[in-house]
Amino acid sequence: MHNFEFVKPSSVADAVAALANGEAQPLSGGQTLIPSMKARLNAPEVLVSLTGIAEMQGVSRDGGALEIGAATPHATVAREAASHFPGLAGLAGQIGDPAVRARGTIGGSIANNDPSACYPAAALGTGATIVTDRREIAADDFFQGMFTTALDEGELITKVRFPIPGASAYAKFLQPASRFALTGVFVAKYASGVRVAVTGASEDGVFRWAEAEAALSSNFDAEAVAGLSVPANGMISDLHGTSEYRAHLVRVMTQRAVRAAS
Amino acid sequence: MPKVMMKVNGAEAAAEVEGRTLLSTYLRDLIGLTGTHVGCDTSQCGACVVLVDGQPVKSCTAFAADLEGAEVTTVEGMTNPDGSLSVIQQAFQDYHGLQCGFCTPGMVMSTAALLAENPKPSEEEIRHYLEGNICRCTGYQNIVRAVMAASGQDAGALAAE
Numbered sequence: 001m002h003n004f005e006f007v008k009p010s011s012v013a014d015a016v017a018a019l020a021n022g023e024a025q026p027l028s029g030g031q032t033l034i035p036s037m038k039a040r041l042n043a044p045e046v047l048v049s050l051t052g053i054a055e056m057q058g059v060s061r062d063g064g065a066l067e068i069g070a071a072t073p074h075a076t077v078a079r080e081a082a083s084h085f086p087g088l089a090g091l092a093g094q095i096g097d098p099a100v101r102a103r104g105t106i107g108g109s110i111a112n113n114d115p116s117a118c119y120p121a122a123a124l125g126t127g128a129t130i131v132t133d134r135r136e137i138a139a140d141d142f143f144q145g146m147f148t149t150a151l152d153e154g155e156l157i158t159k160v161r162f163p164i165p166g167a168s169a170y171a172k173f174l175q176p177a178s179r180f181a182l183t184g185v186f187v188a189k190y191a192s193g194v195r196v197a198v199t200g201a202s203e204d205g206v207f208r209w210a211e212a213e214a215a216l217s218s219n220f221d222a223e224a225v226a227g228l229s230v231p232a233n234g235m236i237s238d239l240h241g242t243s244e245y246r247a248h249l250v251r252v253m254t255q256r257a258v259r260a261a262s
Numbered sequence: 263m264p265k266v267m268m269k270v271n272g273a274e275a276a277a278e279v280e281g282r283t284l285l286s287t288y289l290r291d292l293i294g295l296t297g298t299h300v301g302c303d304t305s306q307c308g309a310c311v312v313l314v315d316g317q318p319v320k321s322c323t324a325f326a327a328d329l330e331g332a333e334v335t336t337v338e339g340m341t342n343p344d345g346s347l348s349v350i351q352q353a354f355q356d357y358h359g360l361q362c363g364f365c366t367p368g369m370v371m372s373t374a375a376l377l378a379e380n381p382k383p384s385e386e387e388i389r390h391y392l393e394g395n396i397c398r399c400t401g402y403q404n405i406v407r408a409v410m411a412a413s414g415q416d417a418g419a420l421a422a423e
Contacts, residue, residue, distance in 0.1 A: 006281035006327040027328070034323045035305050037282075047281060049328050075317065097394025098375060099308065102317035103324060177306075179393075 028108035070107025087168030116180035120206040125186030125197030169260035183249035187257040222255040271339030288326035308395035311368040318375040337367040359408030361399035
């Protein structure tokens with residue numbers, strides 16, 4: 001790995017100032033970034049660690065919403081969100097393995113927007129708000145395709161605010177080598193309707209399945225989506241599964257999520 | 263180069279590091295604790311797992327500079343104060359929970375993390391928790407037996423595979 005300058009600020013303001021240098025990148029848990037740097041897919045000149053910033057840590061309830069500091073590890077979310085928002089805690093507890101969950105963070109996952117990552121499904125499936133150092137971005141506007149987000153250069157996610165649904169669940173079809181989702185579906189039921197977000201399947205990254213949302217909003221039952229399907233065109237096809245297989249999994253995992261949430 | 267201090271196995275450690283110095287490098291090359299094994303060096307095998315502030319961490323996937331002041335436990339820190347094997351280590355020996363032994367430090371440390379969180383895990387919970395630790399000898403059956411024994415449970419009663 002190429003060497004770099006390591007800095008560890010203790011406030012968001014100092015981190016943003018350090019990131020203003022165009023050659024600097026933020027480092028959160030590093031569970032994706034460090035392997036990428038070893039493979040020389042990424043070679044920042046400066047790494048700005050976010051692990052020493054107290055205001056970016058923790059899980060807190062604010063009325064009907066759960067706010068999670070961007071540098072909060074998955075293991076902490078799995079533990080501390082469980083009584084408030086079990087669907088989200090269940091998702092966090094399925095990411096990677098215990099050592100990955102001890103370091104990897106929600107902000108890192110959402111900022112990276114890997115097309116097979118779990119957290120983007122929860123953010124989009126709840127209509128979460130991505131809070132940065134300078135603005136608030138609705139999840140519907142945030143995810144803009146594989147590894148692409150609405151974040152500007154040097155902009156830092158500081159927390160994510162999830163409206164807590166009446167019922168929710170994440171159903172993940174595990175790709176057992178990478179431990180990412182071969183296909184994962186997050187379903188959330190609100191008084192205003194049901195949201196369904198799919199990760200791991202589309203070449204455009206996480207997406208909402210509008211047809212299933214409409215069907216489940218009128219009848220929150222796994223059978224309500226039994227006759228629906230998504231087109232295989234545009235689904236990821238690789239050695240783990242064809243696009244047709246992933247399209248099939250979208251419906252199956254949606255049904256499993258609805259059953260788990262009911 | 264900046265000096266990074268940690269408490270490793272209860273003792274103060276200090277070493278000068280580059281930005282890119284991994285925790286595994288710090289432990290093995292800079293302070294001489296070679297019990298932590300680096301298997302894949304790509305975050306996949308879990309051989310390098312150590313405890314950082316009580317949590318299991320892949321030491322090949324964390325920068326030493328990010329862990330200033332951390333409390334780290336490696337396999338060298340697992341023995342009892344008199345130097346005898348800890349309950350977990352003894353169970354791995356008694357139940358032959360290792361073949362070549364390369365994955366063992368990571369297995370032992372992940373087991374320590376599991377039992378701290380869940381003192382009497384079921385067989386399924388053990389297999390689930392250790393999914394980030396790969397044994398390329400495929401000696402999982404005896405590893406799971408060892409963890410059952412280390413947690414004071416009947417190690418003979420594994421589900422048929």
